[in-house]
Amino acid sequence: MPASHHLFRYAVAAVIVMVLGGLLGWYVFVRSQVRTTQANDSARGFGTAASFGSPAGSTYTNSAGSVPSTDIQSASGNPAPRLWKVTATPVAGAGFAASSTQLYFAERSSGNVLLADPSVSSVTRLTNTLFPKVYDALFASDGSVLLRSATDAGIVTTYAGTISTTTAEGPVPLAGTYLPQHIKAVSVRSPQQLFFLVATPTGGTAGVTANWKGASQKPVFASTLQQWRVWWLSDGRMYVAQQPSDGIMGYAFTLKGGALQSLVSAPGLSILPRTGSTALIYSSSAGGVNLFGQTSASTTPVRFTVRTLAEKCVWAPGKDLVAYCAVPQVLPTRAGYMEEWYRGATHTSDAWWKVDVSAGTAQSLFTPDSGTSFDVERPAIDGNGSYIAFMNAADKSLWMLRITP
Amino acid sequence: MKRLALAVVVIVCAVAPAYLPAQARAQFSIPGAESVLSISFSPQYPAPQSTVRLTLQSSLYDLGSSSVTWTVNGQEVAQGDAVTFIDVKTGSLGSKTEVQADITSAGGTAFATATVVPTSIDLLWESDSYVPPFYNGRALPSAGSRVHLVALTHFVRPDGGEIPANQIVFTWTRDSEVLGNLSGRGKSSITVDGPTLFGTETIVVEAASVDGSIAGQALLRIPDTEPRLMLYEDHPLFGVLYHQALGVTTFVPKNEMSFIAIPYFASAVSSGDTGLQYEWQVNQSSVTTNAAYSNEITVNAASSTGLMALINLSLTHVSNYFLSAAGSWSVTFNKSSAGSSGGDVFHQ
Numbered sequence: 230m231p232a233s234h235h236l237f238r239y240a241v242a243a244v245i246v247m248v249l250g251g252l253l254g255w256y257v258f259v260r261s262q263v264r265t266t267q268a269n270d271s272a273r274g275f276g277t278a279a280s281f282g283s284p285a286g287s288t289y290t291n292s293a294g295s296v297p298s299t300d301i302q303s304a305s306g307n308p309a310p311r312l313w314k315v316t317a318t319p320v321a322g323a324g325f326a327a328s329s330t331q332l333y334f335a336e337r338s339s340g341n342v343l344l345a346d347p348s349v350s351s352v353t354r355l356t357n358t359l360f361p362k363v364y365d366a367l368f369a370s371d372g373s374v375l376l377r378s379a380t381d382a383g384i385v386t387t388y389a390g391t392i393s394t395t396t397a398e399g400p401v402p403l404a405g406t407y408l409p410q411h412i413k414a415v416s417v418r419s420p421q422q423l424f425f426l427v428a429t430p431t432g433g434t435a436g437v438t439a440n441w442k443g444a445s446q447k448p449v450f451a452s453t454l455q456q457w458r459v460w461w462l463s464d465g466r467m468y469v470a471q472q473p474s475d476g477i478m479g480y481a482f483t484l485k486g487g488a489l490q491s492l493v494s495a496p497g498l499s500i501l502p503r504t505g506s507t508a509l510i511y512s513s514s515a516g517g518v519n520l521f522g523q524t525s526a527s528t529t530p531v532r533f534t535v536r537t538l539a540e541k542c543v544w545a546p547g548k549d550l551v552a553y554c555a556v557p558q559v560l561p562t563r564a565g566y567m568e569e570w571y572r573g574a575t576h577t578s579d580a581w582w583k584v585d586v587s588a589g590t591a592q593s594l595f596t597p598d599s600g601t602s603f604d605v606e607r608p609a610i611d612g613n614g615s616y617i618a619f620m621n622a623a624d625k626s627l628w629m630l631r632i633t634p
Numbered sequence: 635m636k637r638l639a640l641a642v643v644v645i646v647c648a649v650a651p652a653y654l655p656a657q658a659r660a661q662f663s664i665p666g667a668e669s670v671l672s673i674s675f676s677p678q679y680p681a682p683q684s685t686v687r688l689t690l691q692s693s694l695y696d697l698g699s700s701s702v703t704w705t706v707n708g709q710e711v712a713q714g715d716a717v718t719f720i721d722v723k724t725g726s727l728g729s730k731t732e733v734q735a736d737i738t739s740a741g742g743t744a745f746a747t748a749t750v751v752p753t754s755i756d757l758l759w760e761s762d763s764y765v766p767p768f769y770n771g772r773a774l775p776s777a778g779s780r781v782h783l784v785a786l787t788h789f790v791r792p793d794g795g796e797i798p799a800n801q802i803v804f805t806w807t808r809d810s811e812v813l814g815n816l817s818g819r820g821k822s823s824i825t826v827d828g829p830t831l832f833g834t835e836t837i838v839v840e841a842a843s844v845d846g847s848i849a850g851q852a853l854l855r856i857p858d859t860e861p862r863l864m865l866y867e868d869h870p871l872f873g874v875l876y877h878q879a880l881g882v883t884t885f886v887p888k889n890e891m892s893f894i895a896i897p898y899f900a901s902a903v904s905s906g907d908t909g910l911q912y913e914w915q916v917n918q919s920s921v922t923t924n925a926a927y928s929n930e931i932t933v934n935a936a937s938s939t940g941l942m943a944l945i946n947l948s949l950t951h952v953s954n955y956f957l958s959a960a961g962s963w964s965v966t967f968n969k970s971s972a973g974s975s976g977g978d979v980f981h982q
Binding site: 337361364365378379382432433452456471473474477479480489494568571573624625 | 771773
C-alpha cells in the first residue's frame with residue numbers, strides 16, 4: 230500500500246476526530262448557554278405558572294407560604310385558626326361582606342380584589358384589573374371598592390370600582406370610574422354611597438355626598454382647611470375631625486345640615502364615632518396617649534386604663550357599648566409617638582382588649598404569643614361581631630381574629 | 635340718716651363683650667360714680683360649663699370693710715364682710731346667669747349687676763407645609779410656610795338663636811399687631827405667614843356680635859417646626875413604603891434599593907418641588923441624581939467592595955434660606971442573597 234494512501238487515511242481519521250470533537254464541544258457549550266438562559270428567564274418570571282393558576286394567584290401564594298408562624302396556617306379548607314394571617318402580601322385595605330364573615334381586600338401592588346373566607350381558610354382572587362401601587366382601599370359591603378393611589382407629582386387619584394358577577398372561570402375585570410382628583414378624605418356608606426372632601430383650587434375643601442360613580446353630588450360641607458378626616462355612618466350621621474398632631478389641639482364636629490356642631494376637642498385628638506348612638510371613643514396624644522369613652526354626647530367621658538389610639542379600636546355591633554381596641558403591649562413613652570407612627574418611624578406590638586364604655590372597664594381579649602407581632606391599623610368587624618380584621622402597620626399584611634376563643 | 639344708694643355700671647370695656655350689659659338702678663348718682671363699683675370676670679370670656687370668678691372692684695368704697703351680698707339668678711350665694719369675689723359655674727351655650735352684688739359700707743349702699751352669657755370659639759389651624767399623600771397627621775408650619783386659621787364661633791343668644799359668622803365682627807391679632815386688612819365682619823378665616831425660624835406666632839381672635847352684646851376670644855400659639863427628612867424605599871411594585879421609615883441603621887436583604895427622601899413639614903408643594911435642593915452623599919462621595927427626581931437615588935452594592943452605604947442627605951431651598959434639614963442613614967445590603975426574600979415580602 231503506497232505511503233500516500235496511509236497518509237490519506239490518517240488525515241481522514243484526524244478530520245473525523247476533529248469534527249466529532251468540535252461537535253461535542255459545541256453541544257456542551259450550547260447546553261451550558263441554554264441552562265443559563267433558562268435560569269435567567271425563570272428568574273425574570275418567564276415560564277412560571279400563570280398568576281391566576283391558583284384561586285388566589287401566585288403573589289398571594291408565594292408570600293403566604295414564606296412566612297413561618299405557629300399561629301398561622303395556609304389555606305387548607307379547614308376553619309381558620311383564631312388568629313389568621315390572611316396574607317403576608319401588602320394590602321391596601323379590607324372590608325367585610327354584608328351579613329358575612331367573608332372579607333374583601335385589595336392587593337397593594339396590583340389593586341386586585343380578593344376574598345378571604347375564614348370558615349374554610351380560603352382566599353380567592355375576584356378581579357384581575359391592574360391598578361399598580363394602591364395606597365388605600367375602602368370597601369362597601371357588596372365588595373365595591375375605592376382604590377386610591379398617587380401620581381409621581383403627588384396627585385391623589387381615586388377609582389370607584391364594582392365587581393361584576395364572578396364566574397367559575399376565575400377573576401373578572403373591575404368596572405368603574407375615576408372620581409375627581411385631589412380627594413383629601415373619603416368615607417363609604419354601604420351600599421355604594423360616598424362622602425368625600427375635594428381640595429378646591431382656591432385652597433380649602435368642598436365636601437359632597439355622591440353615588441359610587443361620583444354622580445348625584447350634593448354639597449354638605451365647605452372649609453378653608455384641607456386636613457380633615459370624615460365619617461358617614463350607616464345611620465346617616467356625619468362627622469368631621471381635624472387630622473391630629475401630638476400635643477396640638479384638635480377638634481371634632483358633628484356635621485348637621487351643613488353646620489358644624491362641636492363634638493369634642495383635645496390635644497392630638499382622634500375619634501371613633503358609633504353608628505346608632507352618640508357614644509364616642511376618642512384618644513388624646515400629648516406627651517402620652519390616653520383613651521376615653523362616653524356613652525352619649527351629654528355624659529362625662531371616662532378615661533380607660535388601657536392607653537391606645539382611637540383608630541386602633543372598633544365598635545362591636547349590637548346594643549352594648551362595647552369596643553375592641555388594640556393596645557401596645559409596651560407603652561410608647563416617647564413624646565410624638567403618634568406622629569412617628571404615622572410616618573412609619575415606630576411600630577408597636579399590640580394585644581387586643583375588650584372595652585366596655587358603659588362600665589368604663591377594659592379586659593384582655595387576646596395576646597399573641599411571643600413569636601407573633603402585629604401593629605394594628607384600620608380594624609374592621611363583621612356584622613355579627615365574630616371576627617375582627619386588621620392590617621399590620623409594620624408590613625401592611627392582613628390578619629383576622631376570631632373574637633370568641 | 636339718708637342712706638346713699640349707688641348703682642353703677644360694671645366696667646364695660648372689661649366684661650361687656652362676654653355678657654349682656656349690666657343693669658343699673660340708682661336713686662341718685664354723683665358725677666363719675668358710674669365707675670366706682672364694678673365686677674370683673676376671670677377669665678374675661680367665660681366658656682360654657684366652666685367656672686368664672688367674679689370680683690368686685692371699687693375706687694370709692696372700702697370693700698375690705700364693706701358687707702357684701704352676692705346673688706346669682708335670684709339666689710343669695712354669699713354674704714359677709716369683704717366677700718369681694720365669688721366663683722360661678724356657667725351654664726351651657728345660650729344660658730344666662732344673672733349676678734348681683736350689694737354692698738353696705740360706712741359710705742352707704744350700692745349694687746352692681748351683670749349677666750354672664752358664655753361663649754366659645756374653636757380656633758382651628760393647619761399649615762400648607764408638605765406632607766405626603768395619605769399622611770394621617772397634621773401638617774405643621776416651618777419657616778417659610780403659611781398657616782390657615784378658622785375661628786368657629788359658638789355664640790348663642792339666651793333666646794336660643796345662634797349668631798352666624800356673617801353677623802360677627804372678627805378682629806385678628808398676630809403678635810400684638812392687629813391685622814386690619816384681615817379683620818372685619820364675617821372674616822372668620824385668614825391665612826398668615828407661619829412662624830419665623832425658631833419663633834412662635836401668637837394669634838388672637840376677638841369676635842363680637844354686630845350689636846356688641848356677645849363676644850369671645852381665642853388665643854393660639856404656633857411654634858416653628860423643623861422640617862423632618864425621612865427616608866423610605868421606593869419599591870417598584872408597592873410604591874413608596876411610607877410605613878417603613880429607614881432607621882439610622884438599616885439592613886436590607888438585597889443588594890440594590892431605590893430610596894426616596896420625604897421632607898415632612900418643608901415649605902414646598904411636593905417632595906420633588908423644584909425649589910428644593912437635595913444633596914446626596916453615599917460613603918462620603920457626592921451623588922448626582924436625576925433632576926426630575928432629585929429626592930430619589932438608587933444604590934447598587936452588587937459590584938461594591940463593601941456592603942454598607944452611609945447615606946447623607948442635606949436639604950435646602952433656592953430662595954427660602956431658612957429651610958434646612960439633614961439626615962444620615964447607614965444601610966447595610968445583603969450582597970449574597972440578592973433577590974432572596976428572607977420572609978420579607980417587600981424585598982422579594
